[in-house]
Amino acid sequence: MRPGPGEVLHFSEDPTITVFTPHVAATARQPDALVWAVDAPRSPDYWFPRRCPRAMAWREPQTTAADADRILGAADRVHAVEYTWLPRLQSVRLYAYRLPAAPFAPIGDPVPHAHAARVPVRPLGPPEPVGDLLELHRAAGIELRLLDNVWPFWDRVTASTVGFSGIRLANAAPRP
Template structure:
């Protein structure tokens, strides 16, 4: 199994652990993502987005509410203001051997390494919107992610990620902390 890291930098030779707000501040990590969740990172680094997936534990009411108008099992929503950046950004996918990492969050597909790691491969992702569509997910654009955030957090959806919400239009600072997984 391979794990991935996405960056707008094309020539990273080594990934050195650094502090991250999502984990215990007493140690530093290198982040990676599994293949299933890699599409969550086909975005410019600072782009706010909400990803949600169907699951067996969600209510029938929420299945209808969030998925009745799509055949996709995964929906990714970002803001209209990011359209140009989505089309202009060149993103690179770095691949790693999974043996160098430990599972951090199964629902989000996050893995961490507490030591420096070297990629075994790097390649450009290509047109981000096209690559997202190739994954069979539904990509949506909206003026603001704030209403969707509230709906997801007050639903039975338990497979979701909310990434870079601090950059979302109108997001209250207290509500912009990283969120994923079981609510």
């Protein structure tokens, strides 16, 4: 599930949204009211239940062979979640809203991780069911790892040369 040309996506468990109104997200690092969306490369970051903590890592040009072997193995991209989230990952009904890209600007420095609009945005059509999230990962060639606790993996990732992102980590089990 990726956006087409001229589109960005917003993933939600709510299939009834008719307009996205700028707001300050509870997890926001900036005080601005925004509408959030993602482009094709960052769409897989959101193939999860909303509150699911996940640690993600991928190869970058600067990734060393040693770090790639140690963290990614044979995969180019790895998403890690805790076992306790597997039933929710298998049962969630997730939807993708296709939004026009024009009102959005990239957010993130030095590399954008999302897109944001400062004006209300109407979807281009009805939300699309995302479907089986495990199959979506498999089909995209993303290794999905189930862990007892995400923190040891996250600590290895953030101390390495791989690219990474962590979302909703405050919802993860406590550090061991």
